[in-house]
């Protein structure tokens with residue numbers, strides 16, 4: 001497979017259509033050089049200087065690489081598991097924790113690769129993961145994930161998740177799944193030193209991610225915020241996902257969720273929150289003033305019947321909004337282009353049919369990049385990273401469609417034909433070069449069976 005090299009310019013010429021996530025017209029295509037977008041050409045324009053390589057994009061709709069802001073990769077091993085198929089969050093978690101506690105290093109490697117491959121094939125170039133289970137033998141969970149990300153050539157924000165509030169102390173998770181806060185904080189510091197890259201072209205970033213109000217002590221939230229400040233990394237947690245969680249916060253801390261967030265020093269623009277559903281008007285205004293981001297997870301929120309996030313109100317208040325597929329035990333897919341469709345339709349139910357396809361694609365691209373603090377991603381503009389997804393409309397599902405960009409979501413695109421990360425092709429003709437998908441599916445499925453059967 002021919003890859004672009006720093007000294008060669010590649011012109012993706014005359015696409016069928018392009019969504020740039022800004023006002024630029026990319027009808028003439030995009031010129032890439034040195035891992036960056038060098039030029040965005042309006043219809044009829046040619047590159048300023050000749051390009052060594054030209055790719056005819058006449059069959060392709062080009063978008064920025066999609067960015068996923070919330071996931072739990074390991075949960076690909078517990079998709080569509082009958083005991084929790086019809087459960088809401090708290091019983092769902094309580095049934096799944098003991099299963100997840102049996103996770104091995106091999107399971108996590110397979111689950112991470114499966115999740116990343118599925119995301120990549122759906123047009124996703126940057127993925128955030130929230131890994132919060134570190135059973136005995138899996139202390140190096142994030143190290144395993146780093147390897148898998150590098151093998152697939154994607155970008156990732158891997159969050160060092162944690163649980164420290166077990167059942168004995170009034171929390172939800174079994175005692176066997178929680179860790180000592182000192183161990184959590186020391187490992188967090190180690191991971192940032194080992195892997196966190198800074199700069200526009202960063203491949204791996206690390207963030208700190210105590211799991212949720214009902215699985216983490218107040219003290220760990222405070223100490224994680226202080227550590228994130230010291231190390232200058234981002235903070236992530238679940239918040240305002242369900243009314244059960246709201247009741248828990250009131251009973252345990254005597255506070256509503258946003259008051260709790262503020263009381264532990266997390267109401268800042270360093271933080272992004274998974275879900276963010278149950279906020280009142282005043283809380284939305286406070287989140288907007290603070291610049292705290294939201295990972296909107298529509299499929300999961302419908303699957304677990306958690307509620308509908310007030311995304312347009314959040315955006316109007318200044319909250320950065322991106323999309324997350326959430327863990328694959330509550331979606332149960334890891335497909336970013338489908339998630340954009342789910343977001344479009346769920347938000348139309350709340351706000352009406354005026355919510356546009358472009359707005360939903362904007363959440364999946366530029367919005368998500370902003371939520372992860374990665375403004376060099378998520379947009380087709382000169383100087384941005386050359387992370388792109390190219391979709392064809394050759395399948396039956398698109399036949400008879402007219403507007404190619406609208407067709408992506410309205411006709412239900414589910415797979416990219418080509419995906420590029422930092423100027424390198426990572427998906428070609430709908431396949432990931434070098435990945436034996438059949439073998440991965442066989443091994444991953446067998447690991448999943450072993451895991452649930454104990």
Ligand SMILES: Nc1nc2[nH]c(O)nc2c(=O)[nH]1
Nearest residue numbers: 072211212215238300327330
């Ligand atoms: N959707 C999810 N919500 C969660 N809260 C929590 O503490 N863990 C989870 C999770 O895995 N998924």
